[in-house]
Amino acid sequence: MLKDSLKTKLLDLYAQGDHKKIGELIKTSLGQLREKTLSSLESLLPEIDGKFRLKLLEILMTDGESDLIPLFIEAIRAEKNMLYAKSQILLFREFQHQEALPALLSLENEIDVDLKSTFQRTLGRLLSRFSEQFYMSEFRSGYGNPRRVKFAADMMLRSPHPDYIPFLNEQILLNDPGFRGEGLRALRELGDSSSIQPMFSLLSKMRSQRDKGVMLGGLVKGEYKGGMRMFEALVKHAGVSWSKEQETQFLENLERGEVSDLLEQVLDGYHLFEDVRRKIRPYLRDILLDRDPGAFEEARTKQALDTYLGALRALMHDNVSSMGSISQREEDDLFIRRIEQYLPLGDPDRDALLISGLSGFHSDESMNLLVEYVNTCEEPELLSLSMDALAHFPATEIPKGVEKYCDQENDAILRRKAMNLLGQWGLGENLIAKSISSSSIAVRVDAIQTAARFKLKNCYSDIKKLLKPNLPDSVLHAALEALRMFDSDQTGRAVRPFINPPHAQKIRLAALETAYKAGGAEGIDAVLKLFQQDNGNKLADLVDPLMMLILAGNITENQDIYLKYKDLFLALFERETNPATRGRILQMFENMEILEEYHIRTLISGLQKLMATFKGQSESEEEYRLRKLAERLENVTKDRNVRTQRDQLLQTLLDNVQKQQGFPKVQALRKLGQNYRSDLVIGNPVGLQRLIQVVSDCLDEGEQTEIRLQAIGVAGKIRHPRLHQQLQKLSATMTGSALNAVRNALNNPVDPVFIKPIHSIFVMDDSRYITKQLSKVLAADGFKVDFENDTAAGLERLGDGAFDLLVLDYIMPDMDGIAFLEEARRREVAPERTLIITSTRNQDELRLFVQVGIDGLILKPFRMEDFLQRIKDLSSPSLKSV
Amino acid sequence: MNDTEENRRNFERFHSEMSICWIRPAGGDGDFLLAEITNISAGGMLFQLDYPMESGQDLEVRFELPQNDELVEARAVVRHCKKEENEVYYLGVQFTDVKNYTIPVLMAYLEALYK
Numbered sequence: 001m002l003k004d005s006l007k008t009k010l011l012d013l014y015a016q017g018d019h020k021k022i023g024e025l026i027k028t029s030l031g032q033l034r035e036k037t038l039s040s041l042e043s044l045l046p047e048i049d050g051k052f053r054l055k056l057l058e059i060l061m062t063d064g065e066s067d068l069i070p071l072f073i074e075a076i077r078a079e080k081n082m083l084y085a086k087s088q089i090l091l092f093r094e095f096q097h098q099e100a101l102p103a104l105l106s107l108e109n110e111i112d113v114d115l116k117s118t119f120q121r122t123l124g125r126l127l128s129r130f131s132e133q134f135y136m137s138e139f140r141s142g143y144g145n146p147r148r149v150k151f152a153a154d155m156m157l158r159s160p161h162p163d164y165i166p167f168l169n170e171q172i173l174l175n176d177p178g179f180r181g182e183g184l185r186a187l188r189e190l191g192d193s194s195s196i197q198p199m200f201s202l203l204s205k206m207r208s209q210r211d212k213g214v215m216l217g218g219l220v221k222g223e224y225k226g227g228m229r230m231f232e233a234l235v236k237h238a239g240v241s242w243s244k245e246q247e248t249q250f251l252e253n254l255e256r257g258e259v260s261d262l263l264e265q266v267l268d269g270y271h272l273f274e275d276v277r278r279k280i281r282p283y284l285r286d287i288l289l290d291r292d293p294g295a296f297e298e299a300r301t302k303q304a305l306d307t308y309l310g311a312l313r314a315l316m317h318d319n320v321s322s323m324g325s326i327s328q329r330e331e332d333d334l335f336i337r338r339i340e341q342y343l344p345l346g347d348p349d350r351d352a353l354l355i356s357g358l359s360g361f362h363s364d365e366s367m368n369l370l371v372e373y374v375n376t377c378e379e380p381e382l383l384s385l386s387m388d389a390l391a392h393f394p395a396t397e398i399p400k401g402v403e404k405y406c407d408q409e410n411d412a413i414l415r416r417k418a419m420n421l422l423g424q425w426g427l428g429e430n431l432i433a434k435s436i437s438s439s440s441i442a443v444r445v446d447a448i449q450t451a452a453r454f455k456l457k458n459c460y461s462d463i464k465k466l467l468k469p470n471l472p473d474s475v476l477h478a479a480l481e482a483l484r485m486f487d488s489d490q491t492g493r494a495v496r497p498f499i500n501p502p503h504a505q506k507i508r509l510a511a512l513e514t515a516y517k518a519g520g521a522e523g524i525d526a527v528l529k530l531f532q533q534d535n536g537n538k539l540a541d542l543v544d545p546l547m548m549l550i551l552a553g554n555i556t557e558n559q560d561i562y563l564k565y566k567d568l569f570l571a572l573f574e575r576e577t578n579p580a581t582r583g584r585i586l587q588m589f590e591n592m593e594i595l596e597e598y599h600i601r602t603l604i605s606g607l608q609k610l611m612a613t614f615k616g617q618s619e620s621e622e623e624y625r626l627r628k629l630a631e632r633l634e635n636v637t638k639d640r641n642v643r644t645q646r647d648q649l650l651q652t653l654l655d656n657v658q659k660q661q662g663f664p665k666v667q668a669l670r671k672l673g674q675n676y677r678s679d680l681v682i683g684n685p686v687g688l689q690r691l692i693q694v695v696s697d698c699l700d701e702g703e704q705t706e707i708r709l710q711a712i713g714v715a716g717k718i719r720h721p722r723l724h725q726q727l728q729k730l731s732a733t734m735t736g737s738a739l740n741a742v743r744n745a746l747n748n749p750v751d752p753v754f755i756k757p758i759h760s761i762f763v764m765d766d767s768r769y770i771t772k773q774l775s776k777v778l779a780a781d782g783f784k785v786d787f788e789n790d791t792a793a794g795l796e797r798l799g800d801g802a803f804d805l806l807v808l809d810y811i812m813p814d815m816d817g818i819a820f821l822e823e824a825r826r827r828e829v830a831p832e833r834t835l836i837i838t839s840t841r842n843q844d845e846l847r848l849f850v851q852v853g854i855d856g857l858i859l860k861p862f863r864m865e866d867f868l869q870r871i872k873d874l875s876s877p878s879l880k881s882v
Numbered sequence: 883m884n885d886t887e888e889n890r891r892n893f894e895r896f897h898s899e900m901s902i903c904w905i906r907p908a909g910g911d912g913d914f915l916l917a918e919i920t921n922i923s924a925g926g927m928l929f930q931l932d933y934p935m936e937s938g939q940d941l942e943v944r945f946e947l948p949q950n951d952e953l954v955e956a957r958a959v960v961r962h963c964k965k966e967e968n969e970v971y972y973l974g975v976q977f978t979d980v981k982n983y984t985i986p987v988l989m990a991y992l993e994a995l996y997k
Binding site: 767768769770773811838839840841842860861862863864 | 914916918944946
């Protein structure tokens with residue numbers, strides 16, 4: 001009843017145009033019978049026109065409650081008119097409820113392409129408004145989905161918020177490894193003193209889980225004959241207490257073989273992670289039922305429990321180490337005492353957890369305690385943990401324990417960790433150097449690799465001295481690779497002998513790579529010389545690795561060296577039997593930008609000789625590539641000649657116009673018009689600027705009528721946007737035949753060659769807020785943007801990159817916009833198009849902008865949308881006037 | 883973290899063309915400067931910009947509002963101007979007149995937009 005009457009009333013009021021009453025009616029109706037009103041509006045919205053629909057939604061937004069969100073989403077989804085849909089999306093951003101965000105996201109895949117940008121802006125607004133709730137809800141929804149939880153934690157770390165701390169304090173207590181791991185990772189950075197107590201609780205929980213897990217592991221590994229004995233043991237360790245009646249009931253169930261419920265209740269006492277529980281359940285069920293679970297289930301159960309215990313230990317480590325970091329941030333000097341007191345002496349992980357705590361709490365006391373562990377402890381696992389922890393501390397002297405393990409033959413893990421610490425601290429280069437000459441091959445290799453990783457300069461000559469042919473291959477290989485890390489002009493000479501046989505190929509490859517990479521341009525030259533002298537005898541198997549090195553590097557940077565050896569590469573191509581290697585040689589040439597006439601000529605002749613060897617066969621892909629390469633090189637020469645001729649022609653034509661006066665000038669202009677073709681200025685921006693300037697000067701009011709008439713014809717032929725603008729201005733002041741000439745000239749549309757899409761924009765303004773805002777708006781619309789606030793730096797920056805458009809402020813303290821533009825043009829760094837932004841309304845100044853030749857003017861203050869539109873107009877064929 | 887920094891951080895997150903406005907001294911034909919809106923409070927706004935202004939200076943203010951095709955025109959007076967590091971000036975202004983709106987309505991609108 002209400003449905004129909006509300007609909008009818010709304011339609012009547014709309015027909016009467018009484019918007020005020022519509023608003024009042026909806027408000028009253030929502031207040032009295034909200035649900036029915038919403039349902040009535042839900043059926044009304046699709047039946048009415050877009051304008052009324054938008055009006056109703058605007059009225060509803062004044063209510064703005066979250067139960068309206070589905071109504072809005074449905075309206076946006078069903079809206080056929082793009083303009084109304086856009087307005088509806090913009091309206092949607094006013095919702096102040098976090099449910100708005102997932103609701104809007106549900107439209108993401110079905111939104112029309114024309115609405116994308118509005119949609120994204122609204123989404124961005126909601127994301128920023130509700131980001132905290134959104135990330136917390138993502139975290140919470142990631143139960144059992146570690147990637148989702150990690151994403152949410154990453155986002156929290158990226159933009160921290162105080163609300164995250166109490167939230168994470170709770171989440172880590174939930175029994176999920178993902179929540180705990182990611183929660184602890186985030187709390188390490190974000191947590192405060194309020195996190196310490198929950199972290200202690202978590203540690204207690206995990207210690208208890210660990211103890212029970214160990215016992216469960218013991219039960220699984222032990223031999224339990226009979227389900228009853230297993231049941232008793234399981235119950236005992238679970239720590240659950242049942243009444244006598246319950247126990248009797250359970251035993252009866254067990255006898256009847258009904259074990260599922262029973263097992264679940266017992267397992268509850270172990271607080272296992274969900275996936276561990278799932279994995280061990282079948283095994284335990286079989287044991288309780290006196291069935292043989294089989295070897296597979298047994299192995300799976302044992303493995304699941306081992307992994308579980310490993311994960312718990314890692315989480316306990318993260319827990320204590322994060323507590324250390326937080327306590328340090330909160331300047332809680334008593335942290336170490338508290339953790340020592342908290343951990344019972346008998347806890348099997350006591351020392352390991354103390355070390356974890358010390359690793360997070362960076363103080364002199366922590367450092368001293370860790371050094372004590374390293375110096376006195378014999379247990380490899382704790383030593384390893386202490387060394388890991390020490391890596392977080394700076395050191396001024398080497399702990400004895402670290403020194404001791406540096407040349408320890410028998411324990412590779414501790415040895416590498418000890419050497420790493422020395423490298424990281426920048427201490428004990430002499431110890432590493434000593435280990436380089438150790439009698440143990442493994443120690444020597446580790447020392448060489450450490451010296452290389454930390455670029456220990458004093459070890460360079462020790463490693464270089466090692467390069468003797470009788471050195472074991474593993475040491476020689478490590479040494480050859482290590483030398484690559486040092487910047488020295490001696491490396492190339494030292495390693496090059498090892499490129500040749502009879503060394504093993506692994507050694508030769510390492511030597512080649514080091515010789516190629518370590519010596520800069522000279523190193524590359526020397527390597528190529530080796531191949532040249534070899535003449536295909538000994539180094540044939542290294543041609544492919546050489547080409548791979550070349551292709552992996554910067555070809556243009558080293559192009560001159562490669563071209564010096566182009567005959568070598570052509571000879572290698574001819575000799576090479578592997579098509580892949582030949583392909584790489586061709587690829588190197590294809591990736592070069594060769595401009596020197598000498599190289600072009602000689603390379604073409606080399607390529608022609610190669611092509612001659614293919615004669616008589618149908619064209620292969622290789623021959624096709626050779627032919628295309630030769631053609632490309634020939635075209636460079638041809639283009640260059642044609643370009644030079646065209647530039648000279650344009651220059652002569654413009655010189656003539658400029659130096660003549662009176663009738664000869666008219667003739668020179670006519671000749672310019674007769675000879676002008678757009679290819680005279682394509683690729684010649686300086687010539688184009690000059691052409692426009694010359695013709696523009698001839699159109700000037702001060703010129704004789706004959707000259708202006710001729711210039712109008714020429715401008716009409718050139719069809720450049722700037723000349724078109726000038727002609728449009730002239731049309732306002734001209735009469736008679738001159739006006740007809742202008743109209744004729746304007747009949748021809750702007751030449752499309754002058755309308756290039758704009759991709760990159762440079763913004764020059766002395767105000768940081770303008771450059772920041774304009775760059776943000778432009779970048780959001782997909783333009784590549786750069787900006788500068790200082791004019792001198794701006795001119796420099798223009799020279800660094802090719803920009804399609806300059807957005808330029810007029811009033812700047814050091815140099816005004818016009819002076820800046822003129823200087824940029826003088827230096828030949830000005831982008832082809834310029835938009836000036838200014839607050840001035842002074843007619844003389846505005847005329848000055850036109851005279852200097854710009855492509856548009858934007859008056860401050862402006863709407864950002866209008867600014868973007870102006871830039872888009874410059875890219876479109878229907879060019880708008882200034 | 884002081885209040886100003888806290889507000890600035892909130893505004894960093896909000897990436898809309900609406901978080902800026904144009905201002906210039908009233909009555910002249912000086913250059914319009916772009917200012918970032920840092921905070922909104924009853925009757926006034928806190929701006930950030932890179933030029934100083936005198937206390938008591940009358941300003942012309944222009945800003946965008948959603949679904950308005952034209953910039954909203956307003957007048958305001960500078961209540962205080964404080965220099966921070968890197969030539970950043972914090973400008974507290976109070977609105978004195980707004981075209982087509984009453985000041986309380988405009989402030990409610992702006993607060994709803996920015997907070």
